[in-house]
Amino acid sequence: MSGDGTAGQASATAGLSELDTGPGRLGNRLDTVDLAESTPDDEQPYAELGLEADEYARIKEILGRRPTTAELAMYSVMWSEHCSYKSSKVHLRQFGDLPPSDALLVGIGENAGVVDVGDGYAVTFKVESHNHPSYVEPYQGAATGVGGIVRDILTMGARPIAVMDSLRFGRADAPDTARVLPGVVAGVGGYGNCLGLPNIGGELLFDDCYAGNPLVNALCVGVMKHEDVRLAKAEGVGSKVILFGARTGGDGIGGVSVLASETFDAEGPAKRPSVQVGDPFTEKLLIEACLEIFAADLVTGIQDLGGAGLSCATSELASAGTGGMHVDLDTVPLRDSTLTPAEILMSESQERMCAIVEPDKVGAFLAVCRKWEVLATVIGEVTAGDRLTVDWHGERIVDVPPRTVAHEGPVYQRPMQRPADLDALRADDPARLPRPQTGAELQAHWLAVVGSPDGADKTWVTEQYDRYVRGNTVLAQPDDAGVVRIDEQSHRGIALSLDGNGRYARLDPYTGTQLNLAEAYRNVAVSGAKPLAVTNCLNFGSPENPEVMWQFAQAVRGLADACRELGLPVTGGNVSLYNQTGDVAINPTPVIGVLGVHDDVRTRVPSGWRVPGETVLLLGTTAAELGGSAWASVVHGHLGGRPPAVDLAAERALGDLLAALGREGLVSSAHDLADGGLAQALAESALRYGVGARLELGNLPAALDPFTALFSESTARAVITTSDPGGVKTTARWAGVPVTELGTTGGGALAVGDLLELPVDELRAAWTATLPALFGRPEVTVGSVPAGTVPTS
Template sequence: MSESQERMCAIVEPSKVADFLAVCEKWDVLATVIGEVTDGDRLTVDWHGERIVDVPPRTVAHEGPVYERPMRRPADLDALQADDAARLPRPTTGAELQAHWLAVVSSPDGADKTWVTEQYDRYVRGNTVLAQPEDAGVVRIDEESNRGIALALDGNARYARLDPYAGAQLNLAEAYRNVAVSGAKPLAVTNCLNFGSPEEPEVMWQFAEAVRGLADGCRALGLPVTGGNVSLYNQTGEVPINPTPVIGVLGVHEDVRARVPSGWRNAGETVLLLGETRPEFGGSAWASVVHGHLGGRPPAPDLTAERSLAELLGALGKQGLVSSAHDLSDGGLAQALAESALRYGVGARLRLTGDPFTALFSESTARVVVTTSDPGGVKTTARWAGVPVTELGTTGGDVLALDGVLDLPLAELRAAWTATLPALFGSPGVAVGTVPAGTVPTS
């Protein structure tokens, strides 16, 4: 086995070793018996008959070398946080709002990823029941019970640059929410923590703050970290990447046939926003795409609200009260509406209360857009969970219409959303159309 391959250690009862090795052989996994659990308080390792290790196990697992690297808060962070994105010029007309909306959804981060993902088999052995561009991937693992797992990965480097402690929690919350919108119960966390050189005190501070934020966030959500990875020295010369803690959350579906997709399929359904919107634009996609700006503070994590929202989504999924659910994160409501409508080419007529700019581009956390044919049932269940609900409008047509503000044809939206990656990768003019209903598993 090469050093680049994934490896793991398993403890197996002696009577089951042969069966374990047979399963590994079936799946072409190299497995070797390397030792046995013994009585006593010593860890021993023999090599060709010679004992080369004889130590108390704790000295290996818990008392290894500890680096005490110097840490220092970045010198520019106070000025960066003081540069509030709320002061940036905002669109004031419907035409300007539409232009900013198209800019956000056609940015490399917001654009359709199908050009990339359709080059790979994402329906391995036919047991993938939700795949990109859904919020979470869902795989059936038992064909008799239809039990399955959901997995989502998220990492926003802008948030972590502005506040690595909060940024790690925001990435955790987004992955947690993406699993929950599919109807699964989030159960475990993994991670890939990407930073510059830890020999630089400012980078080491970012790394320590992100780890602390992730640990506190997992405690608040009641999720164990079951594994992870750290990638350091990511920089060009002396310039490090923005701190990028990528967080993965895994959840369980008792029955994947009850999973909830993200796209709108049917006309005449009610569109509801779950959660509270506040004017939060620090590190937002809008500020970055439209103004090339990074500053202010990221949205405030609210892990209590995230837990309540996840419990609500689980209940709605089990009761069959929602036909779709899509989380709000990078790009805010504008991005979520675009992706929900373009998934199957179903528009909507919506009414936004208050400032339409804040409604569209704020990136407040713990929010999800759902569609339903039973809005009363959803509202009743949401009151039970303590989650605010705002009725936005009704699905249907080939336009995303905001009453009194703008009418955005889906054709224009799709053209902007699909053209970016083909153009960047050398295929200008190639656009990906609506995913036909028959290409997605329905059972």
């Protein structure tokens, strides 16, 4: 992959454009079903479209002839790794096998899972990757990542109410990070802001392993009433198929196959034309039009056009319904009249939806679209048979059983092998690393962790996002979880957190995935919410590498086992494979999202210290656990040993305790402990409102030296402040959660015994300077304009 992504405009789709009209025996003839039957031995470029020889053979077997060019295009995108989950499917079944949950209204398999959050409200949420496009074209890649996940949520019948973004880049000081990161952040903001969705949190992390494969995972959450849930299926013979939203263009052709399902390599052609271009204004109109259409009950089925475009929407709708559908492709409104039928079927042009509408409701449907200035076109209808047929200029170019396209793609049992270097990696324990001995050294390491790109203030990013729009954002970054009110009368609300530590997962993908779940669970719990459901975005290297496949299988099993133990359903998710350049895969990065519910958001618990004179308490048990820690990474550039132990029972006890404390109003602030341990949590709590604390570590077990106490990353812990330490201790004893008194808030420093006194101002300087120094923060300049250039009233 060339650095600037522009070299060699011979795109991966060039071969495709020539298919219908280019050289060869087809000449300028349209490749129809009849022609395919009469020319069974014509060579077809299946490999260029990302299909394997045996997959191509299976398509011929299904159809009893060679596929037409258009059919080949459809199968190639729908059988891509991205759409078919062919490598991951055998593992993901474990999520569906989890015990049934009362909260789950719609499970895996639809566009997004739906959970009951009480009072008749249902919430749907999902996180999805847009990693490959964001590397090739950062702004548009990230923007359309947001657009795609928002349409998934909308498709379920919900009003989207918030977004989050989980971002990972190469080293913060690497030149290419300076190319990719600003564009990604501007793209996430540019799209979400224009759509009117508050961004309520996420992650921003750096590691060399993401240098050639940045991760851009976007989450959207939506809310509806139970009775408003919509499903993607085409039923009712004679019902019309309506395509609405943007016109279809040549952007994003092969996005799911040649881009998302292949490894980047140095020599290949530029893949920029495979990235879609977003128009958030059109998407905003699409949202309002859809919600009005849903409210008037005008559709029987609906599907958004994302990866694989029209191929995906038509085959999935038909496959989930009674099976028959006919489409006249000539009716599809185009941006570019030279597109071939195969390109129209594969285009991933954004901001499009497909609805199934009963004939007597078509007029009303089109009227709503006219009101919102959304283009809507009847392109076909539901038919009695079980075939999906597509005509072009009066000739049949597609005639397939839709299930074979949408739901019966190939399934692989990929070989797996434990990474050869894993034992050596785990044996390299951080115990060998030099540790700070004096108070001054401890202070220096504390500042280094807090000021590291991972630990530093994220305002540079979050100030580019609208957090206020819609007026229901109760908590957002830098609080541990995003909290949104969903009902102004009852004050019911939700909490969300996304977490994905790739270092832990590299050391132990099974445990690491559980740790990520535990962290997201804890973040939701410290806000005072009750954790309810789980989504995930599993970012890994190439499934064709047995070591990556082993990591993936371990991660899925870890997540399924942990969800079973915590009694949480997995409502859906996304798998992003081929995150590798050449032979180098990213650290396995399972990003886990947890949704929680607040019966009354007014009892939410913020993470910062506001008042002096309150007691600072540490909840949970601290052990010496530094494997994969932020300290080892920041101070020593070290990754080795074992990640912290998982204790899900302790997580649950902590979560229950925090919820009880929040309800009883016993707690003024709560902050979870994760990367950077107690040191990072204390710093963030103090930095929020500039209130320090005087602390003693002497109440911790004697075996813990101050360094370990500050930087260990033991799980199931939180720091809270309270004006009623006695009340907290009583409740904690009942809940079985150990409590350690650390000290009292107040003053302008974090003082630890007579060991060190770290002024909050000094901490703030280290914390806030990092990202602006790396990515620039141009000063505001004030100038005037020449007379006459601006009208005056």
